Every structure is written in C-alpha cells, then in structure tokens.
Amino acid sequence: xxxxxxxxxxxxxxxxxxxxxxxxxxxxxxxxxxxxxxxxxxxxxxxxxxxxxxxxxxxxxxxxxxxxxxxxxxxxxxxxxxxxxxxxxxxxxxxxxxxxxxxxxxxxxxxxxxxxxxxxxxxxxxxxxxxxxxxxxxxxxxxxxxxxxxxxxxxxxxxxxxxxxxxxxxxxxxxxxxxxxxxxxxxxxxxxxxxxxxxxxxxxxxxxxxxxxxxxxxxxxxxxxxxxxxxxxxxxxxxxxxxxxxxxxxxxxxxxxxxxxxxxxxxxxxxxxxxxxxxxxxxxxxxxxxxxxxxxxxxxxxxxxxxxxxxxxxxxxxxxxxxxxxxxxxxxxxxxxxxxxxxxxxxxxxxxxxxxxxxxxxxxxxxxxxxxxxxxxxxxxxxxxxxxxxxxxxxxxxxxxxxxxxxxxxxxxxxxxxxxxxxxxxxxxxxxxxxxxxxxxxxxxxxxxxxxxxxxxxxxxxxxxxxxxxxxxxxxxxxxxxxxxx
Amino acid sequence: xxxxxxxxxxxxxxxxxxxxxxxxxxxxxxxxxxxxxxxxxxxxxxxxxxxxxxxxxxxxxxxxxxxxxxxxxxxxxxxxxxxxxxxxxxxxxxxxxxxxxxxxxxxxxxxxxxxxxxxxxxxxxxxxxxxxxxxxxxxxxxxxxxxxxxxxxxxxxxxxxxxxxxxxxxxxxxxxxxxxxxxxxxxxxxxxxxxxxxxxxxxxxxxxxxxxxxxxxxxxxxxxxxxxxxxxxxxxxxxxxxxxxxxxxxxxxxxxxxxxxxxxxxxxxxxxxxxxxxxxxxxxxxxxxxxxxxxxxxxxxxxxxxxxxxxxxxxxxxxxxxxxxxxxxxxxxxxxxxxxxxxxxxxxxxxxxxxxxxxxxxxxxxxxxxxxxxxxxxxxxxxxxxxxxxxxxxxxxxxxxxxxxxxxxxxxxxxxxxxxxxxxxxxxxxxxxxxxxxxxxxxxxxxxxxxxxxxxxxxxxxxxxxxxxxxxxxxxxxxxxxxxxxxxxxx
Numbered sequence: 001x002x003x004x005x006x007x008x009x010x011x012x013x014x015x016x017x018x019x020x021x022x023x024x025x026x027x028x029x030x031x032x033x034x035x036x037x038x039x040x041x042x043x044x045x046x047x048x049x050x051x052x053x054x055x056x057x058x059x060x061x062x063x064x065x066x067x068x069x070x071x072x073x074x075x076x077x078x079x080x081x082x083x084x085x086x087x088x089x090x091x092x093x094x095x096x097x098x099x100x101x102x103x104x105x106x107x108x109x110x111x112x113x114x115x116x117x118x119x120x121x122x123x124x125x126x127x128x129x130x131x132x133x134x135x136x137x138x139x140x141x142x143x144x145x146x147x148x149x150x151x152x153x154x155x156x157x158x159x160x161x162x163x164x165x166x167x168x169x170x171x172x173x174x175x176x177x178x179x180x181x182x183x184x185x186x187x188x189x190x191x192x193x194x195x196x197x198x199x200x201x202x203x204x205x206x207x208x209x210x211x212x213x214x215x216x217x218x219x220x221x222x223x224x225x226x227x228x229x230x231x232x233x234x235x236x237x238x239x240x241x242x243x244x245x246x247x248x249x250x251x252x253x254x255x256x257x258x259x260x261x262x263x264x265x266x267x268x269x270x271x272x273x274x275x276x277x278x279x280x281x282x283x284x285x286x287x288x289x290x291x292x293x294x295x296x297x298x299x300x301x302x303x304x305x306x307x308x309x310x311x312x313x314x315x316x317x318x319x320x321x322x323x324x325x326x327x328x329x330x331x332x333x334x335x336x337x338x339x340x341x342x343x344x345x346x347x348x349x350x351x352x353x354x355x356x357x358x359x360x361x362x363x364x365x366x367x368x369x370x371x372x373x374x375x376x377x378x379x380x381x382x383x384x385x386x387x388x389x390x391x392x393x394x395x396x397x398x399x400x401x402x403x404x405x406x407x408x409x410x411x412x413x414x415x416x417x418x419x420x421x422x423x424x425x426x427x428x429x430x431x432x433x434x435x436x437x438x439x440x441x442x443x444x445x446x447x448x449x450x451x452x453x454x455x456x457x458x459x460x461x462x463x464x465x466x467x468x469x470x471x472x473x474x475x476x477x478x479x480x481x482x483x484x485x486x
Numbered sequence: 487x488x489x490x491x492x493x494x495x496x497x498x499x500x501x502x503x504x505x506x507x508x509x510x511x512x513x514x515x516x517x518x519x520x521x522x523x524x525x526x527x528x529x530x531x532x533x534x535x536x537x538x539x540x541x542x543x544x545x546x547x548x549x550x551x552x553x554x555x556x557x558x559x560x561x562x563x564x565x566x567x568x569x570x571x572x573x574x575x576x577x578x579x580x581x582x583x584x585x586x587x588x589x590x591x592x593x594x595x596x597x598x599x600x601x602x603x604x605x606x607x608x609x610x611x612x613x614x615x616x617x618x619x620x621x622x623x624x625x626x627x628x629x630x631x632x633x634x635x636x637x638x639x640x641x642x643x644x645x646x647x648x649x650x651x652x653x654x655x656x657x658x659x660x661x662x663x664x665x666x667x668x669x670x671x672x673x674x675x676x677x678x679x680x681x682x683x684x685x686x687x688x689x690x691x692x693x694x695x696x697x698x699x700x701x702x703x704x705x706x707x708x709x710x711x712x713x714x715x716x717x718x719x720x721x722x723x724x725x726x727x728x729x730x731x732x733x734x735x736x737x738x739x740x741x742x743x744x745x746x747x748x749x750x751x752x753x754x755x756x757x758x759x760x761x762x763x764x765x766x767x768x769x770x771x772x773x774x775x776x777x778x779x780x781x782x783x784x785x786x787x788x789x790x791x792x793x794x795x796x797x798x799x800x801x802x803x804x805x806x807x808x809x810x811x812x813x814x815x816x817x818x819x820x821x822x823x824x825x826x827x828x829x830x831x832x833x834x835x836x837x838x839x840x841x842x843x844x845x846x847x848x849x850x851x852x853x854x855x856x857x858x859x860x861x862x863x864x865x866x867x868x869x870x871x872x873x874x875x876x877x878x879x880x881x882x883x884x885x886x887x888x889x890x891x892x893x894x895x896x897x898x899x900x901x902x903x904x905x906x907x908x909x910x911x912x913x914x915x916x917x918x919x920x921x922x923x924x925x926x927x928x929x930x931x932x933x934x935x936x937x938x939x940x941x942x943x944x945x946x947x948x949x950x951x952x953x954x955x956x957x958x959x960x961x962x963x964x965x966x967x968x969x970x971x972x973x974x975x976x977x
C-alpha cells in the first residue's frame with residue numbers, strides 16, 4: 001500500500017500545500033487501493049473515479065493558486081445514505097438501486113466546496129438499519145482486521161475503508177451507534193455530533209429525531225478537521241441549531257488536567273467481553289495519569305434505552321420509508337396489476353428483512369390503541385434518559401464508557417437473532433436518545449488482535465471538549481498507530 | 487303495539503346535526519414547506535423541487551407567511567391563537583402524497599375555539615368553530631389521460647391549507663350554505679384565500695347525522711365528500727338528511743361511513759365504512775420544531791387586519807345611507823365593496839352607484855363569467871368611469887334609459903361614457919324647441935289618435951310619448967317631453 005494512504009489529513013494537507021504531492025496523486029493512490037482491495041473488503045457500493053479525478057484536478061488548481069483549506073484535495077468516502085448529486089445513492093437498498101441523487105446533501109456540498117474529493121459511496125446496512133453492515137442489499141463488508149468478521153454497522157463501509165487506507169476519512173451516520181460501533185470494530189475514530197450540530201438535509205432519513213452525520217478517520221484530529229467543515233446551521237434543516245462552529249482541530253491539546261470524567265456503572269454489564277472491560281478501565285487510568293478527575297456515576301435508566309430506541313426509531317422509520325412506493329423514483333414492481341399490487345410488490349421486493357421488520361414494529365407502535373402504550377411511553381422514557389445525563393453533566397465534563405460490549409463478531413453470527421444484534425448498540429443508543437455528542441476511538445486490542453473502542457460522551461454542543469479529551473488520550477497511547485494487516 | 491311504535495317512528499320529526507370541515511388554500515406566493523411557487527395554472531410538475539416531491543433526504547422548512555395567514559383567520563374568527571402548536575404527520579399511502587404522509591397538525595392546532603355569525607331566513611345564529619389547523623395540500627392524480635396509466639401532478643403538493651372545523655351547530659342546508667358563504671367572504675376579506683370552490687381552493691366536507699327533534703344524543707354520523715359548489719353542498723345535505731330519515735323510518739339503522747356526492751345522480755353513495763377507515767398513525771413531525779407564535783406577532787397581525795365584512799356592512803348603512811339589503815349585497819364580496827367605494831369617492835351618489843353595481847354590473851359579470859374566485863377578472867369598467875356615467879345621468883345629460891345603452895357600450899368597448907355619448911349622439915334633448923317640433927310632427931301624423939285622446943282616452947298619452955321617443959331615438963328629456971306634450975294635447 002502506498003505510504004500516501006497512511007497520511008493523516010494534516011500531513012496530507014502539508015504535503016499538498018508545499019506541492020510535494022498533488023491531489024490527483026493522492027486520489028489516484030486511493031482509487032488504486034480500492035481497486036486492489038475492495039473485491040475482498042467490499043466497502044464501496046459505487047466508486048466515483050471520474051468525479052474524484054475531476055475534483056482532484058480542481059483542488060490542484062486551487063492549490064496552485066495558493067488557496068489553502070484543511071480538506072482541499074483530500075480523498076474521502078461518503079456513506080451511501082448521503083446524497084451526492086449525479087451519483088447513484090442507494091442507502092444499500094434494492095428500492096433505490098438505480099437512484100441518481102438529484103441534489104447534494106448539505107454535508108456533501110460543504111465537503112465539495114471545501115475542496116474535498118469523493119472517491120465513492122460506502123456500503124452500510126440498508127437504510128442504516130443494523131449493527132454489522134450485513135443488512136446491505138448488495139454486499140457484506142469485511143472487517144479489515146479479520147475478514148471473517150463484520151466491520152460493525154451501520155456505517156461499516158465508512159469505518160473499514162478508512163481503516164484500510166482506501167480513503168483518508170469518511171462520513172458516516174449515527175442513529176443508535178452507527179458511527180461509533182463500527183469505528184470501535186475497525187479500530188478507527190468516529191464522532192457522532194450533538195443532534196442539530198450537522199445538517200440532515202439530503203441525508204436519507206432513518207429516524208429523524210436521532211440521525212446525525214459525523215466524520216470517521218484514523219485519528220481524532222482528522223475527525224475534528226472534517227467536523228469543522230460539515231458542522232453548522234443550515235436553513236434547509238429546521239432541526240439544525242444556530243450555534244457557532246469552532247475550529248475543532250485548533251483547540252486540540254495534550255492535557256486533561258482537571259477534566260472531570262464520569263464512569264457510568266451501568267455501562268459495565270454482565271456478559272460483556274472481559275477484555276473490553278479491562279481495556280476501558282486501563283483507559284480510565286490513563287485519563288487519571290493525564291490529570292483527569294475520575295468518579296463513578298449512575299445513569300439509572302440505561303436499561304430502558306434499547307426498548308425505547310426500538311420504539312421511537314422504528315416509529316419514525318415506518319413513516320420516513322413510506323415515500324419508497326414505486327411512484328416517483330426507485331424500484332417499481334407490479335404496476336400492471338393496479339395500485340395496491342404495485343405498492344405491495346415494490347415494497348416486498350425492494351426492502352430487505354430487517355427494514356421490513358422495523359417498518360412493521362414502528363407501524364404497530366403508532367397504531368390507534370397502541371400509541372400511548374408504546375410511542376408515547378417511549379418518549380417519556382427518552383426524557384428520563386436525557387435527564388439522567390443532565391444530572392451527571394452537572395458534576396462531570398465528560399463521560400467515559402465502552403463503545404460496544406464486544407469486539408467485532410463473526411459474519412453470520414447474529415443474523416438469525418435480531419435481539420442479540422440489537423444489543424451491540426447497548427452502550428451507544430442512550431447518547432442518541434439524549435442527543436449528545438459521542439466519540440469512539442481505539443483503546444486496545446483483544447487476544448485475537450481485534451480493536452476495542454473507547455467512548456467519550458459530552459454535553460450538548462461540546463464536541464470541542466470531547467475531541468480534546470479524545471485527542472489527549474490518543475496522543476498518550478499508541479493504539480491509533482496500528483494498522484490492519486494489508 | 488309494535489305497529490303503533492312503527493307508526494310513531496314513521497311520523498317522527500327529525501332534526502339534522504351538521505358539522506363542516508373546510509379546506510382553504512392559502513394565497514401565499516410559495517408553498518408551505520419549500521420555496522416553490524404556489525400559483526395555480528402552471529404546466530404539470532413545473533412548480534416542484536426535492537422537498538415537495540418527497541425526494542430522499544429532503545426536509546421541510548416552514549413558510550412564516552402561511553402562519554401569518556392562519557393567525558389572520560384565527561383572529562378574524564375570534565379563535566384563540568396558540569402560543570405553541572405542533573406539526574404532526576398523517577400517514578397514508580396515495581400516489582398524490584409523495585412522502586407517504588401529510589404534514590398537518592393534530593393534537594395541538596394553531597387555533598382553537600372561535601365562531602362565525604350567520605344570517606338565515608330564521609334570523610341570526612352563531613356557529614362555533616372547533617379548531618383551525620394548518621397543513622400541506624396534496625398533488626393531483628390524473629386518470630385516463632395517458633392510456634391505462636395514471637399521471638400525477640405535484641404542483642399543488644405543499645400549497646398551504648387551513649382546515650377549519652366547525653362544531654356540529656348547523657341544523658339545515660340553509661345554515662350550512664350561509665356559514666360557507668360567510669366563511670368564504672371572511673377569508674376573502676383577509677386576502678388569504680380566493681375561495682374558488684370549482685377550482686378547489688375552497689373545499690368542504692360535511693358530517694351529517696339526524697336525531698328525533700327534541701332529543702340530545704347524537705345520531706350516527708355520515709361524512710359526505712365531493713361537493714364542489716355551494717349549491718352541491720346544500721343539495722347533498724338535504725339529500726343525506728332525507729336518506730337517513732328514510733332509513734330510520736323504515737326501521738333500519740345507519741352505519742358510520744363516508745359517502746360521495748354524485749351531482750349527476752343527485753345522490754350520495756358509500757365510499758368506505760368505519761371498519762375500513764384509515765388509521766393515520768399521527769405522531770409529532772420530527773423534522774420541524776414546535777410552532778411558536780409570540781404575542782408580539784399576534785398583535786402585529788391584529789393591527790394589520792382589514793375591516794371585516796360585518797363592520798363594513800354596518801358602515802355602508804350608517805355612512806352612505808344605503809338600505810340593509812344593498813349593504814349586504816355590496817359587502818358580500820370585498821372586490822365589489824371596494825369597487826363601490828371607489829366609485830362613490832368619484833361621484834357621491836351612493837344609492838345610484840349602488841343600483842348600478844348591484845343591478846347591471848353584477849348581472850353582466852355573472853352573464854359573462856368575468857368573475858372567478860370572488861375576484862373580478864377582466865371587468866373593463868373602472869369605478870371612476872362608472873361614477874362619471876352616473877354623474878351624466880344626475881346632471882341631466884343622458885336619461886336613465888340611455889344610460890343602460892351607454893353602460894353596455896362601456897363594457898363592450900372600455901370607452902368612457904362622455905365619449906360614447908358624443909360619438910353616438912346620445913345627449914339628451916332638453917331644448918324645448920326641438921322637443922316641440924318632434925311633438926308637433928307626431929300629433930300631425932296621428933290626428934285620429936289626438937281626437938280620441940281629447941274625447942277622454944287618457945291612456946293614449948303613453949302612445950304619444952313612445953312615438954316622440956322613437957322619433958328622437960330615445961334622447962328626449964322625459965320630463966320636458968311630458969310637460970310640453972301635456973300642454974299641447976290640452977290645447
């Protein structure tokens with residue numbers, strides 16, 4: 001593999017601005033890497049060679065004019081639930097198999113305006129519903145550390161592609177852990193921003209009150225650089241918030257002095273992999289060495305997070321996915337047999353098993369006579385979960401916890417047991433319900449050499465503090481320097 | 487005894503209980519959740535974008551102007567405008583609904599309460615409002631235009647709507663008609679809806695039940711749809727009341743259902759029963775924040791409200807001295823009332839102007855279909871021109887009779903009255919000599935009639951007037967003609 005593909009964004013940025021390397025060279029290396037490795041890894045659903053090279057050439061022109069910019073000329077991958085104008089965008093679903101996005105998502109537009117290069121669209125669970133990327137209608141992405149294992153999900157392609165150097169960074173989306181859990185599984189860094197921090201306009205909706213776009217990279221600083229570009233208020237997304245965006249990379253430093261770190265006791269549960277628990281405790285000790293003040297805290301409603309999530313997320317999904325009806329775009333089947341048959345066949349053939357399961361769950365939860373007992377109750381519990389965090393954050397600056405209870409599991413291991421699969425997100429889901437920012441970064445490896453993820457959670461809109469804590473920890477350890485076998 | 491009971495039922499007198507749901511399309515320039523034009527009449531799917539087409543990833547952004555219009559409607563109908571209301575998704579599948587849900591309001595609408603006062607032959611009455619909520623309109627399915635397949639036009643999709651729901655306070659088709667007309671007038675005055683039932687910018691569904699007169703429990707409710715004119719609403723309600731009464735009188739029972747009015751057959755037919763009613767699975771719209779309306783905003787809107795129809799009607803009586811009836815007719819339409827006032831400003835004979843506006847003008851507008859949606863379109867006579875013509879009559883330049891001819895020419899050609907009068911030589915002949923000569927000629931030509939008149943056949947006076955008018959092409963000043971003719975015949 002080309003050395004170019006192990007560069008961090010700031011290293012690449014430096015070489016680009018000193019004209020030691022061109023964006024076209026960097027991009028060509030990434031495309032070459034994808035060609036050589038993706039028949040095994042299966043990270044990309046669409047490789048956008050022509051677009052990438054055109055964008056790289058334009059970036060080189062801008063660089064030649066002396067322009068600078070932290071993402072100018074940097075090859076990135078974009079999860080296939082994020083619209084990219086003129087490029088096929090499928091949400092890893094058959095129902096959008098031939099859908100060419102008619103417009104750019106706000107995050108895509110911001111990346112492109114900043115001069116970033118899109119090398120392709122990354123595989124994920126269909127409509128971002130899953131924890132292993134096995135629910136993709138097209139392919140199973142492999143974990144770069146062990147090809148028999150899953151990369152996590154739903155942003156499995158985004159995590160694996162970054163881990164293996166197919167691109168320098170990527171965008172994922174996180175509704176219940178879909179950036180952080182695959183980041184943990186693949187040994188990379190991924191941050192889910194505060195709900196409202198990043199525009200959702202042009203992001204194919206799974207659960208509107210939970211979805212957030214976030215960056216994935218091989219180090220905290222890379223994520224900080226990408227986040228600075230994509231974050232910020234967007235008039236096209238009424239739920240995006242007008243809070244100014246700091247330069248997240250600028251604020252990073254080595255110290256955690258006086259940082260108050262809460263360790264939630266509910267996040268160390270029976271049945272979790274002992275090596276994960278051990279690695280997280282070791283990381284906590286490292287925080288203390290860096291000057292942090294560590295206390296045990298309690299988030300008492302944690303045990304209700306999974307059921308609460310699977311009511312709210314599926315309810316919203318059942319409505320969000322109603323537009324895929326064969327009328328306007330995407331797959332259409334059975335049109336000669338009348339409207340009802342067309343709806344039925346289009347959706348029966350267009351959606352996969354997990355998507356159908358969640359549509360049915362959500363439809364049920366919203367139905368007359370059940371709404372109060374399920375959806376409304378879940379909203380009330382969501383409020384309790386949010387309050388748990390508010391109470392802890394009155395005393396603590398960040399919360400540190402494991403990202404997932406285990407390292408990456410084997411392909412096929414949990415596909416027949418949806419409930420087991422849902423538990424992969426047991427430590428990440430609450431953060432979405434509370435709308436908080438959360439990052440996952442490597443904090444060790446298990447006996448099989450699989451990466452372990454550490455999660456750091458912050459107050460609303462305190463991404464800078466979360467990134468700072470993560471960066472300080474990362475720079476005091478060597479975990480992020482390990483690469484998967486080529 | 488059973489027979490006696492049945493006979494009792496047969497002779498039973500029923501009372502109708504009616505509630506109306508009105509959908510009013512708002513006259514905003516752009517749609518409620520995107521920037522597309524909300525104007526009617528564009529090429530199919532011209533006014534669309536990813537948001538109103540329900541493209542993947544598209545999100546709604548609220549048009550504040552539509553909210554302002556809803557506040558206007560709320561204030562004008564004495565409703566309470568909620569400080570915080572909420573958007574909800576109404577979920578159902580239909581090709582004209584691109585997202586598979588309609589953004590509407592459910593638990594917390596923008597307006598609650600309120601009332602509309604109506605006048606009927608039985609006197610005046612207040613119809614209470616349950617609520618007014620905002621929502622987006624759907625597209626339109628077009629069938630049979632393209633072989634076996636149907637097409638969808640999404641131009642209307644996302645146009646803002648108000649749904650105005652009345653309490654079941656209406657008791658007859660007459661009250662229903664009066665309520666709808668009053669409501670439409672109100673929305674038109676507020677300049678928020680053009681009120682065109684035929685084009686669908688003002689739509690009405692009716693909930694009708696009946697109960698034995700004098701009882702309070704409500705009967706089984708039937709919803710009637712597909713009534714696209716006031717007259718159809720009235721006929722459908724009358725028909726539905728009779729149908730329900732007939733079912734009960736025959737010992738049958740009613741089912742809760744939705745029925746469609748078929749104007750050709752003059753009947754309603756069942757569309758779906760309660761068992762097949764949709765479960766819309768309403769839930770709060772997560773893509774939009776709760777709708778917060780500040781007191782300042784409400785007050786700003788209140789201060790900018792125009793004069794409302796009731797107030798204007800009273801003012802027309804008080805300050806122009808018009809009869810109640812004239813004031814009612816003139817103020818029923820804002821454009822007509824505006825026209826009237828502009829004309830009176832130019833020539834201060836309110837009653838004469840009122841007669842022209844209510845009579846000739848509204849008749850011609852109706853005949854020539856120059857109005858649509860309560861907005862006068864293509865009416866060629868400016869109010870100042872009408873005033874000018876009335877002034878010619880008042881000044882004795884033309885007779886009232888000639889004025890009708892002049893007015894029709896004004897409508898046809900768009901020319902001013904003095905020009906028409908001059909060009910066609912229609913100026914009234916008031917010169918005594920000229921009239922004298924015309925009379926002499928008529929009398930000379932009809933000596934036998936003159937003799938008959940003089941022997942007591944008074945009725946012939948009209949004949950002579952007619953002959954003189956004929957000879958002068960109607961231009962003789964009638965008063966002078968009468969005067970001189972009388973003198974000459976007596977001589």
